[in-house]
Amino acid sequence: MGRILTEKDVEAAVRGGSIYAAGGGGWADHGRMLGMAAVNAGKPELVSIEELDDNAWVATAAAIGAPASTTPWEMQGVDYIKAVQLLQDALGEKLGGLMIGQNGKSSTLNGWLPSAILGTKVVDAVGDIRAHPTGDMGSIGMAGSPEQVIQTAVGGNRADNRYIELVTRGATAKVSPILRTAADMSGGFIASCRNPLRASYVKQHAALGGISLALKLGEAMIAADGQGPGKMIDAIVDTTGGTILAKGYITDIDVTYTKEAFDIGRVTIGEGDSATTLHIMNEYMAVDDAGGTRLATFPDVITTLDAAGQALSVGQLGLGLYIFVLHVSKTIIPLSSSVLDPAVYPFVEERMGIELASYALDGVKNPVN
Numbered sequence: 001m002g003r004i005l006t007e008k009d010v011e012a013a014v015r016g017g018s019i020y021a022a023g024g025g026g027w028a029d030h031g032r033m034l035g036m037a038a039v040n041a042g043k044p045e046l047v048s049i050e051e052l053d054d055n056a057w058v059a060t061a062a063a064i065g066a067p068a069s070t071t072p073w074e075m076q077g078v079d080y081i082k083a084v085q086l087l088q089d090a091l092g093e094k095l096g097g098l099m100i101g102q103n104g105k106s107s108t109l110n111g112w113l114p115s116a117i118l119g120t121k122v123v124d125a126v127g128d129i130r131a132h133p134t135g136d137m138g139s140i141g142m143a144g145s146p147e148q149v150i151q152t153a154v155g156g157n158r159a160d161n162r163y164i165e166l167v168t169r170g171a172t173a174k175v176s177p178i179l180r181t182a183a184d185m186s187g188g189f190i191a192s193c194r195n196p197l198r199a200s201y202v203k204q205h206a207a208l209g210g211i212s213l214a215l216k217l218g219e220a221m222i223a224a225d226g227q228g229p230g231k232m233i234d235a236i237v238d239t240t241g242g243t244i245l246a247k248g249y250i251t252d253i254d255v256t257y258t259k260e261a262f263d264i265g266r267v268t269i270g271e272g273d274s275a276t277t278l279h280i281m282n283e284y285m286a287v288d289d290a291g292g293t294r295l296a297t298f299p300d301v302i303t304t305l306d307a308a309g310q311a312l313s314v315g316q317l318g319l320g321l322y323i324f325v326l327h328v329s330k331t332i333i334p335l336s337s338s339v340l341d342p343a344v345y346p347f348v349e350e351r352m353g354i355e356l357a358s359y360a361l362d363g364v365k366n367p368v369n
Contacts, residue, residue: 004046013031014032014106017108023284024314044122045122048209055198060139060195073183073190074187080154082165099111100126102132105313110191126138127338135151138336144342147172150169156187166179184260188261207335209334221235231309254266262351263315264281306321340361
């Protein structure tokens with residue numbers, strides 16, 4: 001028997017997911033909307049992958065777009081449900097469960113409403129513990145696969161006549177950019193259901209327990225409410241096992257929304273020899289000191305916090321704001337095949353102009369081929 005998700009779990013998922021959002025991962029208010037709609041409409045059930053038959057189909061519930069953008073996006077709860085229905089129609093079978101590609105302010109809750117309405121289980125598995133810029137980075141080893149998979153996208157700004165329903169079939173690396181283009185055309189963000197795989201495959205390749213990890217962190221954050229200055233950050237550090245890598249005032253922001261629907265650029269904290277640079281592609285992907293020495297790199301969790309310990313997305317940053325940079329090493333979080341797949345890095349490295357793969361794949365005996 002799984003765990004029936006309730007109203008109190010909504011805030012925990014949003015709060016904990018916001019830390020693993022790494023500067024992206026959607027919006028807190030959108031996450032609360034999805035969660036509250038789900039627990040009021042039905043009984044979304046969180047289950048471990050072991051509770052599903054090995055042959056059950058599991059797909060990824062997702063949202064695609066650039067969280068710092070100011071584009072006129074619109075995603076309604078019904079869009080997440082429709083995306084699942086379109087995938088099931090194309091597959092010709094009912095899904096046994098929905099996992100998520102990443103944790104985030106809203107993405108931790110992406111599968112809850114379809115679960116409540118359609119009866120599909122919320123699987124306690126993620127494509128990546130933290131948020132990331134491309135669908136391939138949450139595809140649990142499918143990025144370089146020639147296997148034909150189904151991906152759907154639903155949503156768009158209705159007032160601007162941007163609503164889209166899309167069903168694609170092809171190799172993951174080829175169809176994922178199509179969905180990102182659809183996100184841009186729809187207004188900047190779109191709901192998706194993608195990559196149906198057998199539960200036996202998910203069991204071997206996903207980061208298991210990822211949603212429970214976010215819920216546990218969120219519960220610790222809620223317990224720290226009202227306990228005084230610094231207690232929230234202490235609770236986050238203690239629960240995640242992370243450290244505060246840097247802190248200071250933001251002195252420069254250079255982030256651009258690209259035609260491929262990504263936010264790419266850099267944010268600088270401090271000045272001179274004490275400056276720290278955060279490299280961004282939708283999320284915080286790396287941190288360098290003033291001399292260019294790498295301090296943290298994806299798939300480490302890298303998150304910015306304000307003085308009250310609230311997670312800040314890239315779009316919430318502003319010049320003169322005092323922030324803390326949380327770092328959780330990849331060595332203490334579950335890693336999926338997604339982040340151990342060499343195929344996911346060249347696209348991101350080329351657009352960011354920095355190197356990521358050598359750290360991510362360091363010590364990996366059998367990277368995904």
